[in-house]
Amino acid sequence: MSISSKSKAFLIATQVARVILGLIFLVFGLNGFFHFIPIPPAEGIAGEFAFGLSKAPYFYPFMMSVQVVAGVLLLSGLFVPFAVVLLFPITLHIVLFHLMLAPESLGMTLLIMTTHLLLIIKYWPVYKPVFNIPNAWKARPAI
Numbered sequence: 001m002s003i004s005s006k007s008k009a010f011l012i013a014t015q016v017a018r019v020i021l022g023l024i025f026l027v028f029g030l031n032g033f034f035h036f037i038p039i040p041p042a043e044g045i046a047g048e049f050a051f052g053l054s055k056a057p058y059f060y061p062f063m064m065s066v067q068v069v070a071g072v073l074l075l076s077g078l079f080v081p082f083a084v085v086l087l088f089p090i091t092l093h094i095v096l097f098h099l100m101l102a103p104e105s106l107g108m109t110l111l112i113m114t115t116h117l118l119l120i121i122k123y124w125p126v127y128k129p130v131f132n133i134p135n136a137w138k139a140r141p142a143i
C-alpha cells in the first residue's frame with residue numbers, strides 16, 4: 001500500500017467513524033427524550049448508579065441534549081473537532097460504566113471508543129496546542 005492509498009484509507013475510515021459516532025449519539029440522544037428504543041433497566045449496582053443519576057433532574061436531559069447536538073454536528077461535518085471534544089467525557093463515562101458496572105455489554109462501548117479515538121487521531125493537530133504545556137506556563141503580559 002502506498003502512502004497516498006494509506007492516507008485515502010485513513011480518510012475514508014475517519015469519515016465512516018464520524019458518521020457511525022454521529023448516528024449513535026443522535027439516535028440514543030433522541031431516544032432519551034422520545035423512548036422509541038426499549039432499553040431494559042440496568043440491574044444490580046449499575047441500576048443503582050443509573051437510578052442515582054436520575055435523581056438529579058437536570059442530568060439526563062442535559063446529557064441527551066449534548067448527545068443530540070454533537071451527533072448533528074458530526075453528521076453534518078460542521079465543527080467536528082468541537083463535537084469530538086464535547087462527547088469525550090460522555091464516551092469516557094460510557095466506557096468506565098461498562099467496564100466497572102456492566103461488563104456484559106461491552107460491544108457497543110468498544111465501537112464508540114474506537115471511533116472516538118480514530119477521530120481524535122485525525123484531529124490531533126487541532127488539539128495539540130492545548131497540550132503545549134511549556135507555553136501554557138509562561139508569564140503573559142497584563143492587559
